Amino acid sequence: MAKPPTIRDVARLSGVSTATVSRFFTGKTSAIAPETLESVRSAAEELGYTPSEIGRSLRLANSRVVVMLVPDATNLFTADVAASVENALKSIGLSLVLANTAENAEKQDRLLADAQGLRARAIVLQGAMDTPRLREMSERQNNLIFVNRRPAPGIVAPYVGIDNFAAGFAVGRYFVEHGYENCVAIHGPRHYPGSSRRLEGFLAGIGDVRQVLQFECAFTMEAGYERGSLLLADRSRRYSIFCANDMIAYGVYRAAMEKSMRIPDDLIIFGFDDNRVNDWLAPWLTTVKVPAFDFGPAIAELINGPPVTNQHNRTIILPFSLTIRQSA
Amino acid sequence: MAKPPTIRDVARLSGVSTATVSRFFTGKTSAIAPETLESVRSAAEELGYTPSEIGRSLRLANSRVVVMLVPDATNLFTADVAASVENALKSIGLSLVLANTAENAEKQDRLLADAQGLRARAIVLQGAMDTPRLREMSERQNNLIFVNRRPAPGIVAPYVGIDNFAAGFAVGRYFVEHGYENCVAIHGPRHYPGSSRRLEGFLAGIGDVRQVLQFECAFTMEAGYERGSLLLADRSRRYSIFCANDMIAYGVYRAAMEKSMRIPDDLIIFGFDDNRVNDWLAPWLTTVKVPAFDFGPAIAELINGPPVTNQHNRTIILPFSLTIRQSA
DNA sequence: TCGCGTAGTGTACACGTTTACATAAAGAAA
DNA sequence: TTTCTTTATGTAAACGTGTACACTACGCGA
Secondary structure, eight states: OOOOOOOOHHHHHHHHHHHHHHHHTTOOOGOOOOOHHHHHHHHHHHTTTOOOOOEEEEEEEESSSSEESOOOOOOOOHHHHHHHHHHHHHHHHHEEEEEEEEOHHHHHHHHHHHHHHHTTEEEESSOOOOOOOHHHHHHHOOOOOEEOOOOOOOOTOEEEOOOOHHHHHHHHEEEEHTTSEEEEEOOOOOTTTHHHHHHHHHHHHHHHSSOOEEEESSSSHHHHHHHHHHHHOOOOOOOEEESSSSSHHHHHHHHHHHOOOTTTTTTTEEEEOTTTTTTHHHHOOOEEEGGGGGGGHHHHHHHSSOSSSGGGGGGEEOOOEOOOOTTT | OOOOOOHHHHHHHHHHHHHHHHHHHOOGGSOHHHHHHHHHHHHHEEEEEEOOOHHHHHHTTSSSEEEEEETTTTTTHHHHHHHHHHHHHHHOOOEEEEOOTTTTTHHHHHHHHHHHTTTTEEEEEEEEOHHHHHHHHHOOOOEEEEESSOOOTOOOOOOOEOHHHHHHHHHHHHHTTTTOSSSSEEEETOOOOHHHHHHHHHHHHHHHOOOOOEEEESHHHHHHHHHHHHHHTTTTTTTEEEEESSHHHHHHHHHHHHHTTTTTTEEEEEEEETTTTTTOOTTEEEEEEHHHHHHHHHHHHHHHSSSSSTTGGOOEEOOOOEETTOOO
């Protein structure tokens, strides 16, 4: 592959200096004579020149790349958020690099290093795992943004997400108000603070009246299916299940279908996230609606917003709501 | 934000030259004395130094970024492919930048320019739209890779995907063998060669015996719903519908459900792609299985493989199969 | 005439790397 | 001792930009 033309090639062809070409491409056109402008333009076109973002980044000591780390790229809610973020960033001239930590702390740390190597404008962490490296980075830099799960208590950084405790609480209240019995919480991994907050909220909402069966579970359909199959082996009860996210709920649902159970007659299922395919493929699922498509604009605002100073309150709390469908 | 430490800072702190530090980080450690090695390591750790990928890219005149352009980031099959590609690239030390053209030729061209600006190692195009800019880039560079839809005839470039004609043909044959009547093809946008090939294959498979109703339709659930509602207004026939992808099929299904139609008694639906959520949320959908998770390794191979020479045959055809479920 | 402001352009350096080449020290062979 | 080889390290020149500063030419007012 022939190496791409540089600013010097354009300068030579149009008979001006590199400074003038640079001015042309950085939009400082008001200080250039019209005929010069035109000769630069045509030279650039003839060579097929596009300014090197690498050279520019080096010179300006900042890049236009934002890295987003997600724990599971196949999670539908995650995909919605990623689409939203990509779109919002594009509109302010930034590119998104998406990377999957696969719920693995070691991978996360490696990807954090990569992001640092890219001199990313910002690093967006969905479901961050608390590691020494993460703590160190959040102290040394201030370009970390946490999404939907707050970092560990010691870490201060910008945050975008819903109030997990309040959302869990609302579901708990709903259970009580509707007199649900045999309550079960299939919650997410303990090491995710956001997940624990949801659970705490739920338990608080339920109150002391009822006992709640609790199970820890990965945020996947497979894990939900496995957990659901175990639970539903006992068909003597009508369980009321609060799942930590929709993926788990799908798994539980499948387990129920295989046992020919009916919703909500034999089983109540409550999910969390309400990703966009629910309306189409899971129109039965009652769940907590989290506004996935508001995350992008919120994150763009945090990145573009005022710098460091009032670090502590750079937090955007998004609203949630309950989407009541057939399963509850 | 304090600016990140440079190789010079590390050199100064450990009392060696930048060359030695560079050698350390590029793995040329065999030529460094053990005690020097250790002093560099500890200096780098103390400063929290990570080599700048930007400086490195500039010096080496190549980046470790691969850009992938997709027509619709919310398409579930696209998401599967993206996850696969990201994973495969990561394993060979590359980062993926994902960008959404939203089926818009102008946006595609802008993103192509951005990718060129990033000096991307490769540009992967899913559902490329034939524009002058695209043609020019494919002539000038050779780092374009086309996915699942062949570029326009004039463009020669590496390709990964299934044989769309053969897949369509197989579905057509299936329709004939099962004696389906009232055949309908809801195909994708005409300007996508891949989509047309599927349709052509389907018609060839059906043969001259039956007449086929044809509708053009965007690759979305919404469009499928709209098209399906229109078609199913006439309840006198039992239609047999071949949808250009699963998203369209979901839309048609929803339209059918709203009319209380039953599958396959009142209606036959055939999809295309078989993304991974089908097993969980659409266990009724008969469809063509395309191995989404084989795309990543195939693309990684094309990128890492031998360079330019036999350009013309750098093509990887993946196998497809029919997944027969309840809807047919 | 001189002085001065302004519009348009060029010169040259810095940004953070990698690496060819030079150099220095320390044996090994003579 | 001298010469050669080997090992460890340093020097310096790129890579493609952006921009501070310098410079020229020109018009205008005094």
